[in-house]
Amino acid sequence: HLSKDQQLCLVDTFFHGQRLALLGETEAGPWQTTKQFFDAFTAGQKVFSHQWQLVGRDAETTDIVTSLSNPTVRATFLIGSGGSGKSRVLKQAVENFERTNKAVLIRFLSPSEEVTNKSLEDLGRGAKLLIVDDAHDRDDLQLLFQHASILANNTTLLLSFRPYGLDYIKGQASNFALAGERITEIKLNPLNLEQATQLATQVLEAFSGPATAAKDIARLTLDCPLFTVIGAQVVAKENVHFELAKNEDVFRSTLLGKFHDIIAGDIGSRNDAESIKKLLKILALVQPFHPEDISIAQVVERVEGLGLSEVNRLIRLLTEAGVLFKSGGKYRLSPDLLADYIIEKACIGENGKSTGYAEQVFDAASNTHIEHILVNLGKLDWRRANGDPSNSRLLDGVWQKLKPSSDYSDPHISAVTAVAYYQPGRTLDFAEHLIREGTYLHDLPNLIKYAAYNFEHLPRACECLWGLGQSDDRALNQHPGHAIRILSELCAVEPNKPIAYNEVVVEFGLSLLDQEASWRYAYTPFDVLKGIMQTEGHTTTSNGRSVSFEPFLVLSSAVSVLRSKVINATINLLTHTNTKVAVLAAKFLHDGLRYPMGILNMQISTESHDIWTEEFVKTLEKIDGVVQAKGLDPLALIEL
Numbered sequence: 001h002l003s004k005d006q007q008l009c010l011v012d013t014f015f016h017g018q019r020l021a022l023l024g025e026t027e028a029g030p031w032q033t034t035k036q037f038f039d040a041f042t043a044g045q046k047v048f049s050h051q052w053q054l055v056g057r058d059a060e061t062t063d064i065v066t067s068l069s070n071p072t073v074r075a076t077f078l079i080g081s082g083g084s085g086k087s088r089v090l091k092q093a094v095e096n097f098e099r100t101n102k103a104v105l106i107r108f109l110s111p112s113e114e115v116t117n118k119s120l121e122d123l124g125r126g127a128k129l130l131i132v133d134d135a136h137d138r139d140d141l142q143l144l145f146q147h148a149s150i151l152a153n154n155t156t157l158l159l160s161f162r163p164y165g166l167d168y169i170k171g172q173a174s175n176f177a178l179a180g181e182r183i184t185e186i187k188l189n190p191l192n193l194e195q196a197t198q199l200a201t202q203v204l205e206a207f208s209g210p211a212t213a214a215k216d217i218a219r220l221t222l223d224c225p226l227f228t229v230i231g232a233q234v235v236a237k238e239n240v241h242f243e244l245a246k247n248e249d250v251f252r253s254t255l256l257g258k259f260h261d262i263i264a265g266d267i268g269s270r271n272d273a274e275s276i277k278k279l280l281k282i283l284a285l286v287q288p289f290h291p292e293d294i295s296i297a298q299v300v301e302r303v304e305g306l307g308l309s310e311v312n313r314l315i316r317l318l319t320e321a322g323v324l325f326k327s328g329g330k331y332r333l334s335p336d337l338l339a340d341y342i343i344e345k346a347c348i349g350e351n352g353k354s355t356g357y358a359e360q361v362f363d364a365a366s367n368t369h370i371e372h373i374l375v376n377l378g379k380l381d382w383r384r385a386n387g388d389p390s391n392s393r394l395l396d397g398v399w400q401k402l403k404p405s406s407d408y409s410d411p412h413i414s415a416v417t418a419v420a421y422y423q424p425g426r427t428l429d430f431a432e433h434l435i436r437e438g439t440y441l442h443d444l445p446n447l448i449k450y451a452a453y454n455f456e457h458l459p460r461a462c463e464c465l466w467g468l469g470q471s472d473d474r475a476l477n478q479h480p481g482h483a484i485r486i487l488s489e490l491c492a493v494e495p496n497k498p499i500a501y502n503e504v505v506v507e508f509g510l511s512l513l514d515q516e517a518s519w520r521y522a523y524t525p526f527d528v529l530k531g532i533m534q535t536e537g538h539t540t541t542s543n544g545r546s547v548s549f550e551p552f553l554v555l556s557s558a559v560s561v562l563r564s565k566v567i568n569a570t571i572n573l574l575t576h577t578n579t580k581v582a583v584l585a586a587k588f589l590h591d592g593l594r595y596p597m598g599i600l601n602m603q604i605s606t607e608s609h610d611i612w613t614e615e616f617v618k619t620l621e622k623i624d625g626v627v628q629a630k631g632l633d634p635l636a637l638i639e640l
Contacts, residue, residue, distance in 0.1 A: 030114060050088050057088075067184040073181070075145070075183045078188065079166055080188030107128065129157075130157055174495050196221060204235065267323070276318070287376065288330035293368070319331070352392055381395060414443075424451040424457040428457060431447055452490055470518075487528050491531030492531030535594060536596035551599050552602075560615060571622055595609060596608065
């Protein structure tokens with residue numbers, strides 16, 4: 001019996017275009033073979049290629065194969081900075097593993113397709129290795145981690161990503177008990193001078209360049225093999241040993257500039273060079289994009305004056321050259337460092353201010369591309385500012401053009417939501433303006449939530465959510481986007497969420513208790529603070545097609561200090577002169593003394609039950625002390 005994946009391969013090979021007739025399938029799905037995934041990068045004549053012999057990575061490739069062969073390890077992480085050669089190491093390691101593990105199904109996840117439960121089921125129950133390159137750019141990893149955590153699925157994961165994604169990805173993995181010995185982290189360290197020289201020599205020889213330049217190129221590109229390859233190509237094709245003694249930043253900028261020129265000059269005819277440069281500027285800002293999207297050509301025509309047929313022809317040439325690669329249904333520029341360089345050159349002027357080009361593209365773009373423009377520009381700004389773009393002026397012009405016009409699914413609000421993590425200060429300015437205006441409030445809580453993931457901006461985000469939600473009388477359980485529900489979730493303990501994060505939200509909730517206005521509306525501070533009182537919970541993940549739930553148990557030792565703070569402050573309210581406040585305090589304490597029940601069939605050990613008993617006894621003793629000493633309103637006593 002063939003698995004669904006094997007059936008699809010068979011039909012695609014011998015009966016191309018007949019999936020629907022033979023299998024009832026209408027979509028290609030998210031999985032690619034090793035050959036399919038690397039096809040765009042394995043032709044030696046292309047500008048950017050993985051054909052170069054791998055240098056200096058024997059230890060890392062061996063470590064990956066060893067990890068993948070270990071039955072205890074369910075996920076292997078390959079961590080390296082941009083241009084460090086992660087994809088090339090992946091290719092070599094997977095090929096090595098494949099040679100001795102013929103029975104293992106190996107599939108890469110397409111960069112532009114989302115994984116679904118059905119796509120995982122289609123792979124069958126046999127042993128399989130699922131690989132995700134550039135995992136830091138994905139938001140559907142939890143479904144993969146959940147699948148790999150179930151031993152019966154026979155699934156091992158291999159993920160490559162940049163260092164800044166490590167904590168986020170480890171946090172998602174830990175939600176499914178993928179931690180400790182069940183994961184392996186492998187870091188790509190910089191090549192040494194000898195290794196980088198070997199790589200540069202290899203490229204110089206292939207392009208008939210001066211071998212004497214290899215060591216100088218290597219010296220300035222030790223931490224980035226991609227720059228080594230680009231630098232060698234530039235020196236060889238320009239036939240000039242251009243100022244290699246310059247400082248590293250200037251050298252790298254020069255490299256990418258020259259590489260940009262080589263791409264434009266090597267593709268198509270000589271007359272195409274300037275047109276290609278114009279097209280690349282647009283594509284760098286609007287990527288990823290669908291090749292059939294005619295609005296791309298319309299943007300290029302409005303901004304750069306190139307006609308529809310010309311744009312389509314040049315896109316085809318860029319694809320054939322490996323500069324644009326299509327995966328799934330969308331195109332991206334490769335390498336991504338080139339896209340960053342093109343955006344910098346086109347959009348960033350003196351003192352980091354905008355040249356006005358991004359604003360021009362924004363005005364010409366359709367709603368479909370506004371989000372991509374803002375995210376590509378916002379992420380670059382974030383990286384240039386080392387994670388703190390608060391003093392950057394790059395996005396000033398584009399940000400002023402964001403004018404919401406719809407209460408639901410507004411494209412400008414969606415764009416800000418997508419870039420909120422990278423631009424939290426601007427995002428909260430945007431949200432606060434709409435809150436003051438009292439307009440387009442429906443989708444703001446989710447937008448604020450992503451800004452709240454930045455620790456420095458968390459208190460301000462809490463204020464925004466409280467202001468939005470306290471008078472919104474919609475039921476919390478029916479509206480996951482309710483501001484108070486989100487605020488309560490931020491307060492709640494979750495796997496891999498730092499307790500310091502919870503402390504900030506708890507302190508905010510406690511600061512509301514003494515404010516008379518806090519008790520006038522549909523929701524009160526207790527609706528925020530109840531998150532920290534939970535003894536169990538579950539994580540929810542969704543990819544737009546399916547929803548997954550995973551239960552977890554809260555450790556009493558992790559939250560005892562914060563619980564004690566909240567309980568002490570609440571006990572003080574039992575004698576409040578406002579009976580409503582006293583009754584709400586009594587109800588809050590009552591609800592906070594609940595054992596974990598084992599949601600979603602989670603098993604609760606006797607030991608865990610006993611630990612919570614100790615915590616509850618301490619709380620009851622404190623309450624009893626107040627009842628005996630001061631006496632309470634009868635209504636509060638009934639609620640207790």
